Structure formats: structure tokens, C-alpha cells
Amino acid sequence: MATQNRDRFSTATRLRLLGEQTAARVYRSQSRRQARRSRLTGRAAFLALVVCSMVVALAYPMRQYVSQRGEIAEQERLAEDAAARVERLRDEKARLQDDAYVRRLAREHLHYVLPGETAFTMNDPETARERRRDQGGAEQPWYSNVWDGVDRADQENR
Template identity: 65%
Template sequence: MAVKDRDRFSTATRIRLLGEQTAARVYRSQTKRQARRSRLTSRAALLALVMCSLIVALAYPIRAYVSQRAEIADLEREKAQARQRVEQLRDLKARWQDDAYAEQQIRQRLHYVMPGETGYIVIDPAAAKQARADLVAADRPWYANVWDGIDTSDASDR
């Protein structure tokens, strides 16, 4: 037994025991880390799966919400434009209620003159030329008018 006791207290035996204990501690810590890593990995995977499913589940309602908000904004803009148009028409109606405005418009649009006035109409030379061309075109065959239109458009391109 003395040899065993001596072996037990020898430096080589102590170093060997320390090495084994250290190796056992390192092994235990590595397995704990691996267990923690695997747990974190499974938790992370589960969290990622939940987040992806939430994103997929909420994608359509959010898209519908955004498109409805855009449609509401468009309708509000149209409503404001319609209100503005209504105000313009009310102003125009109020102007037409005034006899002086109605008389001015009648004289301007229908070329009416008051008794004792002389009415003049100034005709634009280009418009008069076009009117004469239209009268001449009515007397010619249709195919001649087509060719004249082609020639006129060809000349305007140059």
C-alpha cells in the first residue's frame, strides 16, 4: 500500500489527475455551450418562423390599407375640385343674373347691336381663305379632296 500511497502523492500522478480533471471540466463546459447554442439556434429558428408568418399574414391587409388610403386621398382631391367647380358655377350664375353682364355677353357672342349702332365683324384672312376652300371643296369629287388633304399634310411636314 505504501507504493500506492506514494503513487498517489507523486508529482506525475498529480499532474495526470489535474489534466484529467481539467479535460473533464473543459468537456462539460463545451457540452453546456453546445447545448446552449443548440437551444439558442432552435429559439432563433422559431422566432424567425413566427416573424415570417406574421409578415406574411399582415402583408395583404397592410397593402389593402395603403391602397385604400391612396383612394381616399384621390377622392378627397376630387371632392375639393368639385367644390371649386360648384363655386365657379355659382359665381357664373350670379353674373348672369346681372342684366349688364347678360347684355354684354349677348352683344359679344351673338353680335347684337343696339338701335342706332353700326355693327362690324372683322374676319381673319386665314379663316376667310379656309371658308372659301371649304366651299370649293364641296363642289369637287371626294377623292380630289382626299388628295388635297394629303398634299397639304405633306407640305406641312417639310
């Protein structure tokens, strides 16, 4: 028994036991850390899956929302343009109710003259050259000029 006690309390035996206990503690600690890591990895994977699912589920509605907001802004701009055009047309309509304005337009554009007045038409050589250049060099009869003016006026309104 003395050998056992001596063996039990010997330095080598104590060091061996201490090493075994330390190794067991390290092994238990590593297995706990690995268990914790595997749980966190599983949780992280699940969280990543949920986040990806949310992104995929919300991507199309968000794209639709953004595009519809752009369309709404465009329609509001078009409505403002239309309102401004309506206002200009109302102003023009009000001006056309004035007889003096209509007479002035008739005199300027249709070359109307009042009874007792003498009308003069003067040709400017520079303007005639420019007209020929615009028309490709050919002289057109007056009625062609009238129809060209009607066509141009129609295109300007579009």
C-alpha cells in the first residue's frame, strides 16, 4: 500500500493525471465550441434564407411601385401641359371675341381693306429670292402657296 500511496503522490503520476484532466477539459471545451458554432451556422443559414426570400418576394412589387411612380409623375406633367394649353386657348378665344382684334388679323393675314382704302402689294426682291431658294428654285402659282401655307399651319398645331 505504501507503494500505491507513494505511486499515487509521485510527481510523475500527478503530472500524468493533471495532463489527462486538462486534455479532458480541452476536449469538452472544443466540443462545446463546435456545437455552438454549428448551431450559429445553422441559425445564420436560416436567417440568410429568410432574408433572401424576403428580397425575392419584395423585388417585383418594389420594381412595379417605382415604375408606377414614374408613370404618375409623367402623367402629372402631361396634365400640367394640357392645363397650360387650355389656358392659352381660352385666352385666344377671349381675344377672338374682340372685333378689333379680328379685323386686325384679317387685315394682316388676309390683306383685307376697308371701303375707300387702296391696297398696295409690294414685292421685295430679297424675299422673292429666299422664297425661290426655299421652294427649290421653281416659281409656284399662288394657289400652291396657299395650300402650302395651310399644310404648314396644320403641322404647327400638331
